Amino acid sequence: MKFSNLSIKYLVMILLICIVMPIYFIFAVINYNSIRNGILNNTQLAVTQSRINIVDTIISTEKSYELVSTYYDGLMAESLEQFKAAYEASGDDVSAIDLAAIKLAFQGNLDLYIIDESGVIIGTTFPTALGIDFKTVPDFYQTLTALRLGHNPEISRVTTDLNTGELRKWGYIPTSDHRYVLEVGISPGALSQYVTQLNYTDMEKTAQDNNPFIAGIKVYDKHHVILGSEESETDEARMAIIDTVIASSTDHRVFGDEGLLNQEYIYINTFPSGMNDSQKVISITYNYDAIINQINATRISAMLVFLVYTVFSLLLIYFLVTRTLTEPLIRLTNRIKTVTGDNLDFEMPVTGTNEIGQLAQSFNDLSQKLRSTLVTKKYLENVIDSVGDILIIMDQDLKIRRINQYTRLFLGQPCDDILGQPIAFLFDSSLTLRELQIKLDLSPHLENLEGTMVKEGGQKTSVIASISAFRGEDETIIGYILNAKDISLTKKILKKLEESNLNLKRQESILLQQSTTDALTGACNRGNIFTILEHIHANTPLLYATFTVFMIDLDHFKSINDRFGHQAGDEVLVETVRIMMENLRKTDFLGRYGGEEFLIVMPDTALDEGYRIAERIRVKIKDTRFYHDSVDLTISGGIAQWDHNSISELIETADRLLYQAKKSGRNTILRQQK
Known part of the structure; x- marks a missing residue:
């Protein structure tokens, strides 16, 4: 079905639908995106705040350890010197050292350890530590080796024991012969009376209570040990990420759908220097199921609102178009069908001043003008003769059938000698009949045809002409109209202008040469x-x-x-x-x-x-x-x-x-x- 055959009512409806629906849809999309972005932004704010709180909790706790650590530094330095003196007094025989006596000298607050060249604890006041092989911890073993081969003691900060999970503070001193490393450690009971150890399980529960998007929290040390538990990470992919984060000292984030942060690995290092550095990686996993459901619900609500507004708007538009446009047009069309060529006396009822009323009034005015306008053949001939240019009417074979008064005076030839002749009869060889027929076959309207017309006595005059076809009631071409203007004077003026232009260019060339x-x-x-x-x-x-x-x-x-x-x-x-x-x-x-x-x-x-x-x-x-x-x-x-x-x-x-x-x-x- 062609659009031209559709009712105006439906065309207007289609047009308004094409305008209204995209507008409503754009508003719905904008509203949905605004709500969605607000939800996502609030989610990210909550995630960011939780991250800050977790990091601050760990750092502030470790810094509180440092206050206690400083308190024991002098005691540990003194105990290390006594330990080393006892080794030298025993004749470099570690089995002869009375470890219990040294521990008793410091009220039992210290445990003592002797570590040999292989990194194995061969003597201690802490029985469960006997036989521990530090080669299983390559980084720490390298540090012990460097201490053993050196000369200076090293006292660590308060740190977590990898075996017991308790807070400990360690001190190390090499023997003079560099065969052993003598180690002392503050007992867990001595430290626990001054400082409370961070409970990572409680920290995770508190964070989840404050932020429902947190699915889990794990804190790793550089050996992939999960702090707060007796487990180590076994997933190779996660271990690789932890190693990368510690090596680069930068965080690592994994994003999922909607651009939300699914998991992040946060690098912290409270005390960057020292023997026992505090490098840790916090792994936080997020779950956004609630947010995704909320966004989906918002999307559905926006679409429902869009559909309701669209249906309501279409019904309102249909009612208004029917009442104000199509019904008046139908009445107007039925009245016009009664008009015939013999009966131009018709009057349309004017029901208002809107466009329909103006249309009815226009038909009434047209009726009056048609009744007062009678066009005759004589009237048309007078119109043709009044044209002040060359005007020639030809049949479909380009033979001259009528010329106006101006053309007769211009050519100076009797009308009988011209009528019936082909149009090329009035031109020299510059415009041939064959050439015109070829051009008119390609286009029924020709413009700017320049040629030379021959007047009475052989006088030639330049003209510029246009030829247009006119058609009968069946739309077939029944003839052509040629309209031409005398341009001989114009060409003379143009020639003089060209000569003047050449003279000006010569003068310009001379002046240019003189100026340079x-x-x-x-x-x-x-x-x-x-x-x-x-x-x-x-x-x-x-x-x-x-x-x-x-x-x-x-x-x-x-x-x-x-x-x-x-x-x-x-x-x-x-x-x-x-x-x-x-x-x-x-x-x-x-x-x-x-x-x-x-x-x-x-x-x-x-x-x-x-x-x-x-x-x-x-x-x-x-x-x-x-x-x-x-x-x-x-x-x-x-x-x-x-x-x-x-x-x-x-x-x-x-x-x-x-x-x-x-x-x-x-x-x-x-x-x-x-």
């Missing part, structure tokens, strides 16, 4: 030579590899004017320029700098090549006799090559060299030192 050329010598004037220099400078080294400038001054030129007069001086200047031009290349530029000074610009020319050209010019001028063989002339000059310097610096260099050449006796060309 020195009037006396024919060389470039000062402004033009500097324009050329600026162009070459701006395009070096892009277009030109380098360039050289040559400043020239005629020696003792004032004496020539004084002895022979200014006319003789002018002839010497002209002849000098001629010699210089003959010895320059086509790519070089010569300009009059001022008075008897000249500037030569040589693109793509290095200093040595430019100097050879300058010397050739100097020798040629020196060997030439000027002004009727009565004047000898020499020149002095300075030549410099561009070296990424400015124009002013380059000119200044060449001018300075010119001054030095004159000062050194003239008839000399000095060049810039490389």
Whole structure:
């Protein structure tokens, strides 16, 4: 079904649907996205705050350990020295050391350990630690080895024992023979009376109570041990992530759908330095099922609101269109069907001032105008004859059937001699019948056909014409109308304008040459030579590899004017320029700098090549006799090559060299030192 066959009511409905529904849909999408983004932003705020609270809890707890740790530093240093003294007093025999006596000397608050070269505890007051092999902890074993081979004691901060999970503080000192590491540790009972150990299970529960999106929290040390439990991480992927986070000291995040953070690994290191560093990785896993369900519910609500508004709007539009547009149009159409060609007397009821009422009033006005308008053949002929241009009516074979009064006067021929002739009869060979037929077959309307019409007595006149087809009631072409204008006067005016334009271009060329050329010598004037220099400078080294400038001054030129007069001086200047031009290349530029000074610009020319050209010019001028063989002339000059310097610096260099050449006796060309 074509749209042109649809009722206006349905067309208007379709149009309004195409307008209203996208608008409602856009508003629904914007509203949904606004709510969704608000939910996601609040979620991320909660996640961020939870992360901060967890990290602050761990760091603040570990820093509270440090207060107790500092309290025991002096006691541990003293015990390490006594331990080492007992080893030396035993003759370096560890089995002879009375470990219990040393522990008793410090009220039983210390445990003592002897670690051999293999990293194994071979003696201790803490029986369950006997036989522990620290080679199973490579990083710590390397640290112990470095301590054993060193000379200084090392006291750690309060840390968590990997075997018992209790808080401990350790001190280490190497034996003088570097065979053992002597270790002392504050007993767990002594520390527990001053500091409360962080309960990671309680921390996880508190975080989950405050943030329902947290599914689980694990805190790892650098050995993949899960703090707060007796387990170690076994998942290789997680272990790799933990190693990467600790190695790079940067956090790692895993994002899922909706751009939400699914899991993150947070790096913390409360005390970056020291033997027992506090590097840890906090793994937080998030669950957003509640948020996803809320977003989905919001999406469904937005779509329901969109559908309700759409249905309501369509029903309202349908009612309004039917009442205000389609029903009045149907009544108007039924009334118009009663109008015939013989009966133009019809009157439409005007029911209002809106568009329908205005349409009914327009039909009433049209009825009155049709009744008062009777078009006759004589009226049409008068209209044709009143046209002030050439107007020719032809049949479908391009034969002339009617011409207007203006055309008869223009051609000066009897009407009977013209009617019935093909249109080409009125034109010379510039417009043939065959050519016109081919063009009209391609297009029934032709514009801007330029040709020459032949008047009475063979007089020819240029015209520009257009041809348009006119059709019968069955839409077939029944003839053509040719409309033409006399353009002979216009062509004469155009010819004169072209001649004037050529004269102006000649004058412009002369003026341009005068504006860029020195009037006396024919060389470039000062402004033009500097324009050329600026162009070459701006395009070096892009277009030109380098360039050289040559400043020239005629020696003792004032004496020539004084002895022979200014006319003789002018002839010497002209002849000098001629010699210089003959010895320059086509790519070089010569300009009059001022008075008897000249500037030569040589693109793509290095200093040595430019100097050879300058010397050739100097020798040629020196060997030439000027002004009727009565004047000898020499020149002095300075030549410099561009070296990424400015124009002013380059000119200044060449001018300075010119001054030095004159000062050194003239008839000399000095060049810039490389």
